[in-house]
Amino acid sequence: MELRDIEIFLALAEELHFGRTAERLHITQARVSQAIAKQERRIGAALFERTSRRVALTPLGARLRDDLSAGYERIRDGVESAMETARGVRGSLRLGIFGPNAHDLAPVTRVFRQRYPSCGLSFHEVGFSDPFGLLRAGEVDLQTCWLPVQEPDLAVGPVVMEGPLSLMLSDAHPLAGRGRVRLEDLGDCVLPAIPEPAPRYWVGALEPFHTPSGRPIPRGPVVTTFQEVEGFVLHEGLAAVVHADGPRYYQRPGIVYLPIEDAPPGRWALIWRAAAETELVRAYVRAAEDVLDELPREAPHPAGGAHPAGDPHPAGGAHGRAGANPRASSAVTRVVSS
Template sequence: MELRDIEIFLALAEELHFGRTAERLRVSQARVSQSIKQQERRIGGALFERTSRSVRLTPLGEQLRERLDAGYGAIMAGIDEAAAAARGHTGTLTIGILGPHHQEIAAVVDLFRQRHPQCELRIREIVPTDPFSPLRAGRVDIALLWLPNREPDLTVGPELYAEPLVLAVAADHPLAGRDQVEMEDLGDHPVAYPEGPIPDYVWEAHTPSVTPAGRPIRRGAAIATLEEAFTAIGTGVVVSPIGAFAAGSRQRTDITFVPLKDGPVMRFAPVWRSAGETSLIRAFVQAAGAARNS
């Protein structure tokens, strides 16, 4: 049975009038009659009782209508979804970023929205000390995180941007007057360390546990958020490497940012749950790659 014949049958089952059915479907009345007769011959029984005054479904016709109604609805929904996908992805995609990094992905966001105007894009902040929980809990679909990432349940996309580190110290700290400092200087001062579920290997890429010469770097105050880190740094309790983007977004009289001559450069990439990959995630990664190469 062709899709058009199904449409004719369902329309006639609703209208119970050959003329109105033909008008509704913009076909001839003869086409409606011919289609119903073909369906009845194929099935082997009458689907409608016809008199000069009325048209009504037979029990067999009622049974067929119940089955075809659900199937036809599913078919049309699938066609509508495919058409929407052809015009551009639909739905909601939530991106998790570290607080000051929205400007670094502005070109990606703009390109994605141009390509998929029917998709709603949301941006949520994630904290550096707990980078993976929002992904695993489904609060974000993609997180922009620094590398490396060795989590077996997560997929890492292409690198998008890099961020150098500076050393944040109290304004009256002995290092505050220096033009630049080196990672070896961290062996002489306690540093902030994360109070959260961030894996050690991830934090090691940000704040190593030893200096280049192998001296241990002492842990000072535990911090859970960037604001807590700035508070501890401003009181002189600790020093800490800080991303240059975060430093540039903060103007504080109690903190000085000193260039780190040989500090790590943080490289960021999109990360998502392997089991939760969707067409929207793939579309965002494609846009990210295109924006990066433009």
């Protein structure tokens, strides 16, 4: 069986529609039908049940799909690795991360290492008080960052994590007994002050400066690390809007996370210097694109109460996709159209 025929069979087994399969593989529907008929003649039995309304795998077709899938992925990865070696993918990639992002990016890193075993990969923590400093100084090649990123010298790649925002409070805070809050309630809180060079628009996307009605939201002490935020929340009555990784990774006694029911989801993307894009950067971005469905895409907050320490944050749900800014590379633009 030729590799292209295997690809057509596996695509049809997933799509269960001849037209969509042809469109996905950029071939004619007749080519799909011919390839399947050829395989069925060779095997001597039907692989698909076809009616005017539906296409379904036969038991034999389902078994063949399972047997072929793993081998096909290994062949494709091997071809991709050889192509990248020929293109000059070599050296070491320096990846900047915020906090526990390395855990969430584990599926991407695993695929990257499988494809480019001779390439090095190192991790470097990025601080939210200077989110672009390491990148612009050339100390990292690629990094994660929450959106929006509106920097003309930086390219924005695929959204790799997405999830609901929460309000982190001490369990002694006046709002802590409520099951959930709205953005307007932030006017009754004191949020942390994040200093420059963090851009005001970027800080405000997470820690807003005004409520939806226009009330100013007070600012408290200047903080530069998540651990400082935790200390002020626990002992000084500070509140902080946090991404989904807060309740996922930072469960602490005395701290609760209240769902912010009308907040837009927090989104994280890969970013890099547009003028310093390399084959290694493009290789990691392509790995991210290929495993997007395995990356954290948490459902909106369900009805119910806060997430106290020890109560895991709910997860699951839709796999959102988002695209790049106009300076992003062609490797990223495939996410926009998916």
